[in-house]
Amino acid sequence: MYVGTLELDVLFGDVRSLKQKRALVRPLVSELRRRFEVAVAEVGGRDLYRRAVVGVSAVSGEPGQVREILEACERTVAGYPELELLSARHRMFGPED
Numbered sequence: 001m002y003v004g005t006l007e008l009d010v011l012f013g014d015v016r017s018l019k020q021k022r023a024l025v026r027p028l029v030s031e032l033r034r035r036f037e038v039a040v041a042e043v044g045g046r047d048l049y050r051r052a053v054v055g056v057s058a059v060s061g062e063p064g065q066v067r068e069i070l071e072a073c074e075r076t077v078a079g080y081p082e083l084e085l086l087s088a089r090h091r092m093f094g095p096e097d
Contacts (some may be wrong), residue, residue, distance in 0.1 A: 001020050002064035006056040007043070007089040015050050024082050025052055029045050032076065056064060063092060 015021050025042050032040045038057070046051030055075070059068045070090055078085045 002060055002063045002066050003093045004058050004070050005091045006070040006073055008054045009086040010052050010054060011084045011086050012050045013082055016058060018049060021049055032073055036073055063094060
């Protein structure tokens with residue numbers, strides 16, 4: 001079994017309240033869940049208006065499949081016009097870990 005994690009640090013454009021931020025984060029998290037069948041949550045920057053850290057996790061029997069899913073998630077987030085992807089951090093855990 002292989003588990004991959006992805007940590008995405010994002011910056012939102014013209015956001016002036018936590019309510020506006022949540023209105024952008026919620027659909028992003030929902031789309032990743034629905035489209036890629038991964039576990040997703042806002043894991044950092046919860047009290048900041050314009051920043052968020054989104055965590056994504058995928059599990060598979062093949063490491064290549066986990067990598068593909070997480071890369072597709074990263075591309076999807078990078079394609080959102082309402083935000084700027086500041087960094088993406090991938091980690092892979094396998095049977096030897």
